[in-house]
Amino acid sequence: MGDEIQAMIERLRAGDVRTLARAVSIVEDGLPRAAELLAGCRASRKALRVGVTGPPGAGKSTLVDQMVRLLRSEGKTVGVIAVDPSSPFTGGALLGDRIRMQGFAGDDGVFIRSMASRGAIGGVARAAANVCSVMEAAGRDVILIETVGAGQDEVEIVGLADVTVVVLAPGMGDEVQSLKAGLMEAADVFAVNKSDSGGAEAVESGIVAMQGLAAERGGWVPPVVRTVATTGEGVAELMAAVLRCAEQRGNRRSFDFGGKSAAFAQDDNSLSEGGVSELMAAVRLGVEQKPERKRTPYGVKLDHLGVAVRNIEAARGFYEALGLTVVHEETVEHEKVRTAMLPLGETRIELLEATEAGSVIGRFIERRGEGLHHIAVGVPDVDAMFTRLKAKGIRLASDAVLVGVGGHRYFFVHPMSTGGVLLEIVGEGEAG
Structure with a gap:
């Protein structure tokens, strides 16, 4: 390795932002050395x-901005790669998050690079992986990669990111339909x-319904x-979910959401046994500081399967x-049925x-x-669910x-x- 490159790498590792900017330009443009x-x-x-x-208009840039703010409040250094559409005339980016994220001007803990997609399939510039490597050499704790937002063709990001967040928003038309050709498989969170705004519940319900069709992850x-x-x-909960996914896959970096550190082993690519325990404690603490939102809307969970038999x-x-x-047998007179429950x-x-x-x-x-x-x-509030479904015009078999x-x-x-399935809604936590 030449002396000039060695000196540049040493300055990178020392956190010199000007050197980082120069190094990013060298690898992005494919310059000599x-x-x-x-x-x-x-x-x-x-x-x-x-x-x-995710699709255009879902608010990805604003969400990335808030993710950066949360990470900085925890003392983490952040790199942002914003891959924007290329101009058909100049090849440059039509939009730039360096313009959209002016709130971090003067903060050396945040380095933002807008890149033109240059026609790369999947909305990820061909040089983005190299830029990530340079940011890592500069000691960035987290790198956020925001894609063009072209929709279904962005699955290439899976090969670049450790954890992929797919952002959707209500009122955009066929939001969940856009997942069917790739983004469903790309999403980790x-x-x-x-x-x-209205419609968030429908989007969430649609995602959960489609997850039953997704491949095992x-x-x-x-x-x-x-x-x-x-x-x-919701940004703290989002980052906690990202962290849980990263921990499951053995990412080795250290994070602190909610005031409790998670120590990652720095000498190899795996978490130490103690680090795993601390990490999970940090995740639980970070999420428990706010009411935990269950993955299924309204806390819905499977309660039981009813099987009709001639003789119990x-x-x-x-x-x-x-x-x-x-564990329990009972005859329900008004239903003219005898029941037996088996956990x-x-x-x-x-x-x-x-x-x-x-x-x-x-x-x-x-x-x-x-x-x-x-x-x-089972649902936490069976009366509220009855009223909700009835108000939405869903046909009920019970009055x-x-x-x-x-x-x-x-x-x-x-x-x-x-x-075609008879569905019973029961009060959660009640005897039966």
């Missing part, structure tokens, strides 16, 4: 690279931005976080052979036996035979909230509103 410079930079420790992508289910970028609401005594033998045990992990199986042939379960077995009768989901097994309160949603 760029390869030598990159070789020296790539020996540096790695930053956490966070991609921020979803941010429903502008959530203070190594056990990681992309959480959905609501944000309001103009005020910073005959049917329970199979389940008991699996190691399941009936199964965090949910339950409910066996349903008709006490009269003309009852709901009796008619079901007569028409279809034994089998799955309904799926039940009111009823009282069932063990005194739990419930109502049914008609299969015509659910794609």
